[in-house]
Amino acid sequence: MSEFKKKGESIQGKYEVLSVFPFVEGVLYYTALKKEGEEVSTRFIHAVTLENKPRESELNELKKRNSEVFFPISDVFMEGNILYQVFERMEGDLLGVYLIRSAPLPMDEVARFLKNITSHLLQCYDDEQFALVDPQNMVIHSEGNIRFLYGGPDRLFGFYRRETEDVKKLAQLLYFMLTKKQIDEKTSQFEPVRSTRPDMSLELESLLKRALSNDAIKRPRIQDFWKWAHNYHVKKPKLLGGKTDGKIVAKPTAVTSEGEFKAPVTMTKKTTATHKVINPPGKGKKINISLPSMNRKTWIRIGGAVAAVLLVMLVFQFFGDSTKDTLAGVIDPTIEEDPQQAFNYFRQSSVAYEQKQLDQAILFGRKALSADLEKKEYFQHLANLYGLKQDYKTGLQVLTAAVDKFPEEGDLYDSLSVFAYYLKDYDLAKEASDQAVSLRKDEAGYYYHNGKIYGALKNYDQAVRSLQFATYLSKRNARYHHDLAIYLFKQGKIDEAIDYAKSAAKYAESSEEEYYVTLGVLYLKKWEQLYNDQNLNQKEKKEELARYAKYAYRAFNDAVDEEYKYPRAQYYRSMAYYLYGYFISANQTAEKAAKYDPANPVYHYQLGLTYMGLEDKERALQAFERAYQLNPNQTLYQDAIKKAQQMKTTPKKKEVKPEDENAK
Numbered sequence: 001m002s003e004f005k006k007k008g009e010s011i012q013g014k015y016e017v018l019s020v021f022p023f024v025e026g027v028l029y030y031t032a033l034k035k036e037g038e039e040v041s042t043r044f045i046h047a048v049t050l051e052n053k054p055r056e057s058e059l060n061e062l063k064k065r066n067s068e069v070f071f072p073i074s075d076v077f078m079e080g081n082i083l084y085q086v087f088e089r090m091e092g093d094l095l096g097v098y099l100i101r102s103a104p105l106p107m108d109e110v111a112r113f114l115k116n117i118t119s120h121l122l123q124c125y126d127d128e129q130f131a132l133v134d135p136q137n138m139v140i141h142s143e144g145n146i147r148f149l150y151g152g153p154d155r156l157f158g159f160y161r162r163e164t165e166d167v168k169k170l171a172q173l174l175y176f177m178l179t180k181k182q183i184d185e186k187t188s189q190f191e192p193v194r195s196t197r198p199d200m201s202l203e204l205e206s207l208l209k210r211a212l213s214n215d216a217i218k219r220p221r222i223q224d225f226w227k228w229a230h231n232y233h234v235k236k237p238k239l240l241g242g243k244t245d246g247k248i249v250a251k252p253t254a255v256t257s258e259g260e261f262k263a264p265v266t267m268t269k270k271t272t273a274t275h276k277v278i279n280p281p282g283k284g285k286k287i288n289i290s291l292p293s294m295n296r297k298t299w300i301r302i303g304g305a306v307a308a309v310l311l312v313m314l315v316f317q318f319f320g321d322s323t324k325d326t327l328a329g330v331i332d333p334t335i336e337e338d339p340q341q342a343f344n345y346f347r348q349s350s351v352a353y354e355q356k357q358l359d360q361a362i363l364f365g366r367k368a369l370s371a372d373l374e375k376k377e378y379f380q381h382l383a384n385l386y387g388l389k390q391d392y393k394t395g396l397q398v399l400t401a402a403v404d405k406f407p408e409e410g411d412l413y414d415s416l417s418v419f420a421y422y423l424k425d426y427d428l429a430k431e432a433s434d435q436a437v438s439l440r441k442d443e444a445g446y447y448y449h450n451g452k453i454y455g456a457l458k459n460y461d462q463a464v465r466s467l468q469f470a471t472y473l474s475k476r477n478a479r480y481h482h483d484l485a486i487y488l489f490k491q492g493k494i495d496e497a498i499d500y501a502k503s504a505a506k507y508a509e510s511s512e513e514e515y516y517v518t519l520g521v522l523y524l525k526k527w528e529q530l531y532n533d534q535n536l537n538q539k540e541k542k543e544e545l546a547r548y549a550k551y552a553y554r555a556f557n558d559a560v561d562e563e564y565k566y567p568r569a570q571y572y573r574s575m576a577y578y579l580y581g582y583f584i585s586a587n588q589t590a591e592k593a594a595k596y597d598p599a600n601p602v603y604h605y606q607l608g609l610t611y612m613g614l615e616d617k618e619r620a621l622q623a624f625e626r627a628y629q630l631n632p633n634q635t636l637y638q639d640a641i642k643k644a645q646q647m648k649t650t651p652k653k654k655e656v657k658p659e660d661e662n663a664k
Contacts, residue, residue: 003082004027004047005047007019011045011084017029024132024134029047031044043074044087046087047084047085050156059156060076061153062153065153071087071149073085074087094136094138112144114226116146118225129154132150132151134173162216163222165216167211171208172212190212203228226347323401327397330394330398339372346368349367358388365382376405380402380415392419396423410435410437410440429453430453430457437466444474447466447467448479448483451465451466451484455483464487464491468484478503485499488500495526501519513566513569516556517572520569523552523576524576527545549576549580552575553577566596567596571589574593574606574607583613590603593607599630601634602627604627605624612647617644617647
């Protein structure tokens with residue numbers, strides 16, 4: 001170490017050494033750069049001894065090393081046999097420092113770091129470069145990405161890379177990330193990780209054990225760790241969430257000009273109202289919520305094209321090489337079988353996807369599958385990419401070949417069922433989903449998809465059974481409870497639907513205000529059911545109606561609390577206040593709904609109703625006229641204008657009830 005600099009000495013006559021740190025190779029200097037007329041700036045400089053003096057071209061190559069893999073270098077020079085690398089201004093933490101402070105890390109962060117590190121190592125192998133796997137040689141950048149400090153061209157440093165050594169070093173680092181414990185390098189003894197980390201998968205545990213083996217032959221490849229991390233974070237097309245076919249319709253109760261409750265009346269040619277009420281919007285436009293369906297912006301309407309595609313596939317499968325023929329037009333027949341090259345394509349596809357280059361990701365995904373048809377993950381990866389592109393027909397083609405080649409893999413059948421659902425081929429979706437469930441009876445997601453598919457087929461009994469299994473296997477999944485509530489309602493089981501909707505709201509994330517809205521609307525449906533119950537005496541009915549109206553507006557309050565500008569929740573909240581007779585609060589929340597979504601005529605109509613409840617003829621007319629302007633084809637709004645014109649009352653000052661204060 002005597003040939004290295006000491007504190008107070010200078011490097012190249014311009015970098016004053018402030019501190020000296022032992023490093024994984026050589027030393028790391030913290031220096032001050034002084035330039036006349038400029039403020040002092042600090043730089044880290046790495047110094048390492050070389051046996052052979054490098055050529056100028058090799059130094060330039062080092063200076064231009066991949067800045068995504070290595071921390072950028074601003075200058076490179078030699079003094080004697082010592083190579084100096086001047087880093088650009090360094091920001092972030094050394095990984096070693098971060099781990100001492102933060103380990104053990106959550107599995108999501110472990111997977112992210114592991115994918116980052118292994119991706120860099122694989123890139124180094126491709127470029128004939130090296131990087132030492134050591135937490136002191138890695139910097140966490142401000143975006144959370146990791147870059148190596150020491151490393152570069154193999155030939156410059158005379159460094160011979162052994163991947164098996166990298167694997168063991170990586171495993172030791174991984175073990176520390178998971179446990180904050182060191183492994184004895186001499187004995188390689190370590191405590192089982194899953195005893196303290198139940199979130200660790202069996203696959204990762206197996207990789208870790210093999211990687212720590214003293215027998216280098218038994219160790220896995222770096223790419224095996226990369227695959228695990230990639231699969232942990234892989235983004236799939238959105239599956240069977242959100243809204244579905246059908247509506248829940250609840251009729252709001254109107255009031256007369258005297259403020260009395262009146263039964264809901266739907267005006268038709270065969271029905272004449274016996275009292276003065278403003279009717280709710282027509283069929284499908286009353287208080288409604290959508291059944292859960294696939295989360296996607298637009299439907300791809302394929303029609304008979306799906307059947308035609310499947311028929312062609314069946315012909316190919318009967319007369320030829322089933323996998324290759326089924327994949328005609330997807331795989332490239334000019335690409336030779338080469339598992340290693342296939343993996344390189346697969347990795348390039350993943351990188352392209354992360355860079356938001358979806359078409360490029362699909363291109364490399366097709367090449368990966370073309371070069372190796374024996375890897376299930378290549379089929380699934382390519383299908384997912386087509387799903388993200390919303391090319392469900394080609395995705396279905398890939399998955400049809402996949403289930404033919406891997407007939408015992410439930411996840412492939414599950415994915416196939418989802419793509420068939422998107423293409424509205426519900427019979428194929430049901431067949432694939434039933435097969436997925438039969439292969440894996442412990443996967444909540446399979447039962448969830450199964451229930452959604454049966455729901456699309458209007459088989460609500462089976463939809464409920466499947467969703468009950470899903471909620472049993474995944475007891476805190478808000479979406480599963482929510483959708484089960486919807487299908488229970490379709491069966492006419494309002495009380496059970498309310499119970500599951502309450503669970504959904506309980507387990508919901510803060511951004512999922514829709515679950516509170518569903519609960520509130522179900523309370524309104526219960527209110528409607530009670531209103532029409534002829535067996536209840538008037539006193540009991542009045543108490544029950546008041547109770548469920550209060551439940552409803554509390555649920556809508558929660559939805560509004562989660563997203564105060566959520567107009568649909570404000571609208572329902574207004575309806576709940578209206579039912580309960582709190583017309584001031586109903587008016588205030590209806591005003592918010594109309595303000596946040598001024599193009600929705602229903603919100604202006606509701607606002608008009610509340611003004612009628614407050615006996616404010618002029619403002620009621622203004623609101624109804626605005627609704628009519630937005631939708632002149634809706635006769636309901638014309639009728640509302642006529643009824644408002646018949647009012648002979650003037651606004652009365654209403655007493656503010658305690659609940660009214662909550663609406664402000």
